[in-house]
Amino acid sequence: MVEFDRKSFFPKKKVFFVKDLIDLLNVNHDKCNVENNFKIEDISSLDYLRDYSVIFIDGELKNSNLKSSNYCVITNNENNLNYGYKNTLLVSNLSNSYNQLINNMYYHEDNALFPDEFDYINGSYLSKFSNIDESVSIGKNCVIGRGVQIKPNVIIKNNVVIKNTIIKSNTIICDNTSIGTSGFGFNFNKRGASNFNPQIGIVFIEENCHIGSNCTIDRGKIDSTFIGKNSMIDNIVHIAHNVIISDNACIAAQTGISGSVKIGSNVTIGGQAGFAGHILVGDNVIVAAKSGVTKNLKDNTVVAGFPATDIKKWKRKIIKERKDGY
Secondary structure (H helix, E strand, C coil), X not given: CCCCCHHHHCCECCCCECCHHHHHCCCCHHHEEECCCCECCEEECCCCCCCCEXXXXXXXXXXXXXXXXXXXXXXXXXXXXXXXXXXXXXXXXXXXXXXXXXXXXXXXXXXXXXXXXXXXXXXEEEECCCEECCCCEECCCCEECCCCEECCCCEECCCCEECCEEECCCCEXXXXXXXXXXXXXXXXXXXXXXXXXXXXXXXXXXXXXXXXXXXXEECCCCCEEEECCCCEECCCCEECCCCEECCCCEECCCCEECCCCEECCCCEECCCCEECCCCEECCCCEECCCCEEXXXXXXCCXXXXXXXXXXHXXXXXXXXXXHCCC
């Protein structure tokens, strides 16, 4: 998992200690235990635990790593109060509690008053809080936001928006692409912009990647959306929040990859393919154009169709359907 300093992208709005959350989140005093009232430094996910942080647990979970006094578990399942977690708060609605804490703890761009300042340089707006190597080539009408780090020999073409992102060397970003945008996170049963789940992660793009025109790459909710080195991404591709794409990917135009998909190395994806969320794609996989991937794919598989299946089976199915007059 990529390490990054969250505060450089999302400045702290207010300091909270664990006991402060009891009142902030309207927690019943009989439904919590606090053994270490530490100052909260960060937010964690199960994939990456950060010291002195809060982690939100949906449902019942036994996890020995969370028994340290360095974590505060906020959960909607009462059984988690009995698993030896040193600091546990029971809430009725996990999504609302997440929104309440993040909106009060951090400045972020989906809330008012996000602090940033820009210099207008050669036709583009560059944040005073960004770190851009002097060798980087930047086109016209670009916006590069707070905390962004861009390493040597990167080429950024015209009308590109980059926020909440780290880009390694020798990468090309083509025209009209947006990177580090807000992911599609919300409570399905309580919709609307005012109930939007704040996204406080980043995008990390490894070295020697090519990102085509009119692409959108959403930042992670808590951790990172990741693009591995030597990856080639065509025009009009959407990569949602928390997606992990390993090295040497080749992704053709109009592909959509839903949130939290993990894709292995040396994967080739044809145009207009779609991926359901939270699935695993192995190494050396080939996905034919217009396929709909709805389940995990093992290493070295070749799939086609909807739902995507072994390409030989898919071809036999098509031949049979044609013989039957379809």
